[in-house]
Amino acid sequence: MRPAAVYPDSWYAATANLHAVYPALAGAVSCDVAVVGGGYTGLSAALELAGRGYRVVLLEAERVGWGASGRNGGQIVTGYNKSMAVAETLAGRDDARKLWDMGEEAKALLADRVARHHIACDLRWGYVLGALRRSHLAECDAMLAEWQAYGYQKARLLDRDGVRALVDSPAYLGGLYDDGGGALHPLNYALGLAAAAARAGVRLFEGSAVTGLETAGGGIVRLTTAGGVVSARYAVLAGNAHLGPLSPAVTARMRPRLMPVGTYIIATERLGEERARALLPSGAAVADMNFVLNYFRMSEDHRLLFGGGVSYSARQPARLGERLRRLMLKVFPSLADVPVAYCWEGLVGITINRFPDFGRLAPNIVYAQGFSGHGVALTGLAGRLMAEAVAGTAERFDVFARIPHRPFPGGRRLRMPALVLAMSWYRLRDVLGW
Ligand SMILES: Cc1cc2nc3c(=O)[nH]c(=O)nc-3n(C[C@H](O)[C@H](O)[C@H](O)COP(=O)(O)OP(=O)(O)OC[C@H]3O[C@@H](n4cnc5c(N)ncnc54)[C@H](O)[C@@H]3O)c2cc1C
Numbered sequence: 001m002r003p004a005a006v007y008p009d010s011w012y013a014a015t016a017n018l019h020a021v022y023p024a025l026a027g028a029v030s031c032d033v034a035v036v037g038g039g040y041t042g043l044s045a046a047l048e049l050a051g052r053g054y055r056v057v058l059l060e061a062e063r064v065g066w067g068a069s070g071r072n073g074g075q076i077v078t079g080y081n082k083s084m085a086v087a088e089t090l091a092g093r094d095d096a097r098k099l100w101d102m103g104e105e106a107k108a109l110l111a112d113r114v115a116r117h118h119i120a121c122d123l124r125w126g127y128v129l130g131a132l133r134r135s136h137l138a139e140c141d142a143m144l145a146e147w148q149a150y151g152y153q154k155a156r157l158l159d160r161d162g163v164r165a166l167v168d169s170p171a172y173l174g175g176l177y178d179d180g181g182g183a184l185h186p187l188n189y190a191l192g193l194a195a196a197a198a199r200a201g202v203r204l205f206e207g208s209a210v211t212g213l214e215t216a217g218g219g220i221v222r223l224t225t226a227g228g229v230v231s232a233r234y235a236v237l238a239g240n241a242h243l244g245p246l247s248p249a250v251t252a253r254m255r256p257r258l259m260p261v262g263t264y265i266i267a268t269e270r271l272g273e274e275r276a277r278a279l280l281p282s283g284a285a286v287a288d289m290n291f292v293l294n295y296f297r298m299s300e301d302h303r304l305l306f307g308g309g310v311s312y313s314a315r316q317p318a319r320l321g322e323r324l325r326r327l328m329l330k331v332f333p334s335l336a337d338v339p340v341a342y343c344w345e346g347l348v349g350i351t352i353n354r355f356p357d358f359g360r361l362a363p364n365i366v367y368a369q370g371f372s373g374h375g376v377a378l379t380g381l382a383g384r385l386m387a388e389a390v391a392g393t394a395e396r397f398d399v400f401a402r403i404p405h406r407p408f409p410g411g412r413r414l415r416m417p418a419l420v421l422a423m424s425w426y427r428l429r430d431v432l433g434w
Helices: 040-051 084-091 093-116 134-149 160-166 188-200 248-257 272-277 317-331 375-390 397-399 411-432
Strands: 026-034 058-059 124-131 156-157 172-183 203-205 211-213 221-224 228-237 259-268 283-290 294-298 302-312 341-349 359-364 365-369
Touching: 026 040, 026 221, 040 058, 040 188, 040 228, 040 375, 058 228, 084 093, 093 188, 093 375, 093 397, 124 134, 124 160, 134 156, 134 172, 156 160, 160 172, 172 283, 188 203, 203 397, 221 248, 228 375, 248 359, 248 365, 259 317, 294 317, 294 397, 302 317, 359 375, 365 375, 365 411
Parallel strands: 026 058, 026 228, 058 203, 124 283, 228 365
Antiparallel strands: 124 172, 156 172, 211 221, 221 228, 259 302, 259 341, 283 294, 294 302, 359 365
């Protein structure tokens, strides 16, 4: 049996709430639903299914919240990675309307779970999208008009002074303020969901990587780990960017549609309350509008958490941290004297069209992946919709499942170089201000 892995060294791990260590799977277990992956998606599905009376086993390869769910920027964002106009093109107007409504439900679900399960994760509302150039200002206008057309009333435009009152940086020409966006401590949110799932009766196993998935006789799904085997009537696959080649169907259907991309975050040393408040007086979370965007917020202990960039290889964290620090100083030149205390990397799973990919590998095997940097809220909804699908009411799950997805070009060997080229192009556009 493998000992439980440690969380990667991050400010989140350093400030994690007291939490349980769940055992590794040993021997044969049977249940109604087996969930693969202990990030937000899997935890949400497990919680929802247990609430509906199913006997649920959750298998996590490392620790709950070990993947993107315990490392991300914690930003709760409105809508999807792409505009609703793109959603309408992909899904049609009726389904786009449902997607919008479910995007809003995702944020409400997150807030409800934090409150209901008393999850101490520093949830705060208020979100600024900062425009770095004139074309971004036009994008803000268009975004606001689009959101309002969908009935959204929580956002407003900011001029240069307006944004400066919220973010003390010379970088922004204006932007958009969203009361319905916000931020939280991502690892503590994941740990709180896991504790809630355990209380609801979910059997959680850590250090239990699923290496095989097959359908046995009578529609039973069999999932194999190094220490045991789970037999279930249904399987929910929530391994996202970390999911390995569990079965031929996973390899053929899921993996080509998902690109795992490394992205990273730094946390500065403590700034002190006064300096922190001067930089971000309202405490709102912030993101800029570049294609390869930067995002940041202040931690409870007054550090700037600054994320962004993409990496396609296992670089040294120190080099990544230095690169990100230079980007941070462009936003806040006044932080030149502040050392970086933490730097960590995570894998974000993206799809070609940047909408999440939901589907079925068999009538009793569902999956959701590829939240494309918008998963903090949408994953909770994904878990709920997979639970609905298992319970036999798949209308809402199918709204997502109908979104057409293509495989990344280049096959397994060439898709990463192709993406590097594409991202370099967009990064160049950001730098040149096109
Ligand atoms: C650095 C970074 C910053 C981000 N910032 C934001 C942000 O600010 N806002 C936002 O909305 N989104 C953000 N995201 C994206 C967001 O974190 C993800 O969309 C979300 O966490 C995905 O949750 P998940 O449960 O689907 O996947 P994960 O959290 O990655 O969980 C998958 C889990 O499955 C486990 N697993 C995989 N395969 C197996 C297997 N075979 N057997 C058992 N277990 C398995 C893994 O160990 C992992 O714990 C960011 C991502 C990163 C990496």
